[in-house]
Amino acid sequence: MWTEVCTAAAFVTRLLRAAGGIGEERLRRFRECLQEALRGEPGGGGGGGPRPGGEARGRERYKHHWFPLAPSKGSGYRCIRINHQMDPLIGEAAGMVGLSHERLFQLLPSELTLWVDPFEVSYRIGENGSICVLYESPQPGLAEKETP
Numbered sequence: 001m002w003t004e005v006c007t008a009a010a011f012v013t014r015l016l017r018a019a020g021g022i023g024e025e026r027l028r029r030f031r032e033c034l035q036e037a038l039r040g041e042p043g044g045g046g047g048g049g050p051r052p053g054g055e056a057r058g059r060e061r062y063k064h065h066w067f068p069l070a071p072s073k074g075s076g077y078r079c080i081r082i083n084h085q086m087d088p089l090i091g092e093a094a095g096m097v098g099l100s101h102e103r104l105f106q107l108l109p110s111e112l113t114l115w116v117d118p119f120e121v122s123y124r125i126g127e128n129g130s131i132c133v134l135y136e137s138p139q140p141g142l143a144e145k146e147t148p
Contacts, residue, residue, distance in 0.1 A: 001039070007121040007135040008080065008114055009034040012090060019107035026097050034093035038080075038116065071118040071139070080114040 013031040016022055022030075065077040080087045086101045094104050114123045121135040 001118070003137070004116050004118065004121050004135065005035055005038045008038060008116045011114065011121070011123065011134055012080075012108070015109070015112075016107050021107070022099070026099075029097045030093055030099070033096040034090065037089045037092050068118040068139070071120065075115055075117050078116045080112075080116065082108060082110065082112040084110055 009031045012034060013027050016030065017027055067073040080089060082090065086104055090104065090108075091101055094101070109125045111126050112123065115121065119137045119139050120133060122131050122133045124131045
């Protein structure tokens with residue numbers, strides 16, 4: 001789960017960086033806060049990597065919605081969405097670093113869907129945009145099943 005969460009947070013951070021006007025330190029703090037919000041860790045703004053016991057705490061947000069054996073199950077719950085309304089997790093992370101929703105709407109696409117699934121992170125900009133894969137990893141055991 002950590003790799004998928006980091007990939008999603010880094011992508012949103014890259015979108016903010018590309019829009020300009022936010023310093024690197026603030027972007028770094030935003031990325032860390034978003035990672036912690038996605039993982040369900042309280043407090044935000046902490047270190048950038050897994051902490052002792054962090055994986056167990058991290059599973060709290062997706063506790064009943066993370067299914068490595070059926071990755072698409074729970075995908076709607078894990079979806080990060082901006083559709084003329086700010087996704088609460090992005091808004092929470094931005095608030096932790098002093099960015100308002102109004103500023104986020106200026107910097108991010110007005111329609112963004114980001115799917116954070118086991119073994120895959122993908123996104124779509126716009127309602128009719130193409131789905132692009134940011135991260136993909138083979139499911140453990142799948143390769144053995146496919147080879148004769």
